[in-house]
Amino acid sequence: MKLATKKSNSKDGTLIVVSKDNKKAIEATGIAASLREAMEDWANIKPQLEVLYKKLNEGELTNSFVVDKQSLHSPMPRTFQWADGSAFIHHIKLVRQARGAALPETLATVPLMYQGGGDNFIAPTEDILQIDPSHGTDFEGEVGVIVNDVPMGITPQEALNHIQLIVLINDVSLRGLIPNELKAGFGFFHGKPSSSFAPFALTPSELGSAWKEGRVHLPLLVEYNGEFFGKANASAMHFHFGELIAHAAKTRNLTAGTIIGSGTVSNEDMAMGSSCLAEKRMLEKIHEGVIKTAFMNNGDQIKIEMKNEAGENLFGTINQKVRKI
Amino acid sequence: MKLATKKSNSKDGTLIVVSKDNKKAIEATGIAASLREAMEDWANIKPQLEVLYKKLNEGELTNSFVVDKQSLHSPMPRTFQWADGSAFIHHIKLVRQARGAALPETLATVPLMYQGGGDNFIAPTEDILQIDPSHGTDFEGEVGVIVNDVPMGITPQEALNHIQLIVLINDVSLRGLIPNELKAGFGFFHGKPSSSFAPFALTPSELGSAWKEGRVHLPLLVEYNGEFFGKANASAMHFHFGELIAHAAKTRNLTAGTIIGSGTVSNEDMAMGSSCLAEKRMLEKIHEGVIKTAFMNNGDQIKIEMKNEAGENLFGTINQKVRKI
Numbered sequence: 336m337k338l339a340t341k342k343s344n345s346k347d348g349t350l351i352v353v354s355k356d357n358k359k360a361i362e363a364t365g366i367a368a369s370l371r372e373a374m375e376d377w378a379n380i381k382p383q384l385e386v387l388y389k390k391l392n393e394g395e396l397t398n399s400f401v402v403d404k405q406s407l408h409s410p411m412p413r414t415f416q417w418a419d420g421s422a423f424i425h426h427i428k429l430v431r432q433a434r435g436a437a438l439p440e441t442l443a444t445v446p447l448m449y450q451g452g453g454d455n456f457i458a459p460t461e462d463i464l465q466i467d468p469s470h471g472t473d474f475e476g477e478v479g480v481i482v483n484d485v486p487m488g489i490t491p492q493e494a495l496n497h498i499q500l501i502v503l504i505n506d507v508s509l510r511g512l513i514p515n516e517l518k519a520g521f522g523f524f525h526g527k528p529s530s531s532f533a534p535f536a537l538t539p540s541e542l543g544s545a546w547k548e549g550r551v552h553l554p555l556l557v558e559y560n561g562e563f564f565g566k567a568n569a570s571a572m573h574f575h576f577g578e579l580i581a582h583a584a585k586t587r588n589l590t591a592g593t594i595i596g597s598g599t600v601s602n603e604d605m606a607m608g609s610s611c612l613a614e615k616r617m618l619e620k621i622h623e624g625v626i627k628t629a630f631m632n633n634g635d636q637i638k639i640e641m642k643n644e645a646g647e648n649l650f651g652t653i654n655q656k657v658r659k660i
Numbered sequence: 661m662k663l664a665t666k667k668s669n670s671k672d673g674t675l676i677v678v679s680k681d682n683k684k685a686i687e688a689t690g691i692a693a694s695l696r697e698a699m700e701d702w703a704n705i706k707p708q709l710e711v712l713y714k715k716l717n718e719g720e721l722t723n724s725f726v727v728d729k730q731s732l733h734s735p736m737p738r739t740f741q742w743a744d745g746s747a748f749i750h751h752i753k754l755v756r757q758a759r760g761a762a763l764p765e766t767l768a769t770v771p772l773m774y775q776g777g778g779d780n781f782i783a784p785t786e787d788i789l790q791i792d793p794s795h796g797t798d799f800e801g802e803v804g805v806i807v808n809d810v811p812m813g814i815t816p817q818e819a820l821n822h823i824q825l826i827v828l829i830n831d832v833s834l835r836g837l838i839p840n841e842l843k844a845g846f847g848f849f850h851g852k853p854s855s856s857f858a859p860f861a862l863t864p865s866e867l868g869s870a871w872k873e874g875r876v877h878l879p880l881l882v883e884y885n886g887e888f889f890g891k892a893n894a895s896a897m898h899f900h901f902g903e904l905i906a907h908a909a910k911t912r913n914l915t916a917g918t919i920i921g922s923g924t925v926s927n928e929d930m931a932m933g934s935s936c937l938a939e940k941r942m943l944e945k946i947h948e949g950v951i952k953t954a955f956m957n958n959g960d961q962i963k964i965e966m967k968n969e970a971g972e973n974l975f976g977t978i979n980q981k982v983r984k985i
Contacts (some may be wrong), residue, residue, distance in 0.1 A: 415780075439844040450775045454741035519766065524908070591811050
């Protein structure tokens with residue numbers, strides 16, 4: 336099943352069900368006002384949405400409408416808990432090297448995760464506002480999962496059963512602010528402004544065999560200013576999503592609607608490209624001795640999407656420009 | 661005006677208006693279901709709640725009820741944005757000394773702030789669950805503010821106008837987990853499980869002359885296992901709340917209902933005691949050469965409240981025990 340959110344007067348937007356081919360949609364009127372609210376009663380609401388999804392795909396709904404990309408918000412425009420892991424160790428190695436920071440001793444045994452702010456996500460096609468180019472605006476292409484209520488102390492294996500939806504994320508990062516921020520010792524804050532998401536959230540079953548072992552086994556397609564930038568496979572997560580969820584729930588319950596991110600998708604094979612500018616810059620420095628790629632400036636455009644083996648665009652497209660304000 | 665939240669089937673609870681003497685209350689039925697929702701339309705809802713508050717205090721409401729402390733949740737049981745500053749520099753100095761961490765170079769010029777998780781606050785009288793005593797459970801007595809929508813880039817002076825409510829916080833901390841967590845570089849996560857709040861949220865005007873210069877000018881009363889522990893004055897914030905809000909909004913908008921914490925209230929005068937165990941332990945080490953106070957264990961009890969000059973308990977009482985699970 337594919338779900339999305341239409342922009343509305345509510346900060347949560349309006350929940351819609353989207354057809355498999357991304358073309359048609361129907362409001363979930365009478366079932367749930369928003370995806371955030373739907374997640375709180377998911378066991379009851381999911382089957383009702385699935386009935387709509389089936390009818391929509393079979394062309395049985397006379398009140399369906401054509402999907403207008405500009406009208407879509409991120410699938411969950413805000414959530415009470417957004418925690419972002421860093422499960423691709425190749426990414427951690429490159430980014431830490433870039434800012435001259437040491438690798439944690441527990442790199443391969445304990446996931447890195449930061450507490451994000453989930454109050455204010457931006458839409459898939461919304462401009463990334465830049466108040467100062469020296470902030471070093473960067474994109475980070477990620478996969479994420481949305482869970483139902485997760486109890487404290489859950490095991491990684493049990494945690495997998497709590498995954499209800501899968502999403503794509505652009506975890507916007509301000510590289511110019513991060514080194515000093517992390518040096519102060521309290522973690523990310525200014526360096527991680529509002530993220531955006533691809534418009535469609537998918538149930539794991541919608542991914543078919545591409546969803547296994549707690550990972551999405553498909554390349555993340557990244558295009559920067561109209562040119563190929565990356566196609567790293569999201570299956571290369573060192574920690575799978577069950578491990579990330581269990582890590583997040585080690586000392587707390589997680590509320591239904593919590594989003595857990597994978598961290599920047601990254602592969603060791605350089606032919607796969609990158610999913611953020613920081614990695615590309617570091618690779619340039621290592622292999623060419625000089626950084627050639629700048630961080631994002633006014634007008635720079637980032638596209639992130641994921642296709643299945645049949646070439647179908649599964650999650651819709653993150654397509655954003657930086658705009659100086 | 662005093663507001664509180666009654667536990668209910670909803671994770672947001674039910675909004676109630678509480679009388680000045682903390683004794684009587686009335687549901688805000690027909691005005692707003694919850695404080696979280698009220699904050700989103702605060703300009704319209706506040707005046708309606710104030711009418712109720714006036715009538716309640718004048719004994720005009722026949723459907724008021726007696727406040728039952730056990731029925732109360734934290735004023736906002738969950739929020740989309742919870743960011744905790746560390747505005748009492750004396751606290752930063754002691755706690756960093758305790759864990760052998762350097763002071764940030766920008767200690768006096770840039771506020772320290774961490775991104776908290778606001779999905780799952782616990783009630784003022786709810787047990788603090790301890791899954792492992794080696795986690796080093798500690799309390800942290802703090803003051804906080806709840807704001808309406810705050811635009812990115814706001815100035816500290818303008819930010820003061822966005823403060824709508826004032827609260828007391830117990831920012832539960834797991835000292836045993838924090839050093840390794842911060843060493844890994846991504847900030848707090850496991851070390852900061854769910855916080856609790858004193859039951860009543862107050863409008864700034866309710867504090868009278870004790871609210872000025874963006875600070876609460878009253879001592880925070882902390883009692884540990886039935887004995888005096890601290891009465892540090894909350895006016896000693898190096899950065900006022902306007903500065904903390906502006907810091908939080910430097911690269912993002914803050915959504916209505918955002919809670920900004922002061923960090924642990926702390927005074928240089930040792931006669932004022934402390935608002936967390938970590939400080940007391942460090943002072944013991946400095947002045948007596950040996951740490952005598954343990955972190956919290958099963959059955960240990962923490963009480964936090966604040967009284968005005970007339971001796972009135974303004975926010976109600978945080979009164980929690982640690983319970984080993």
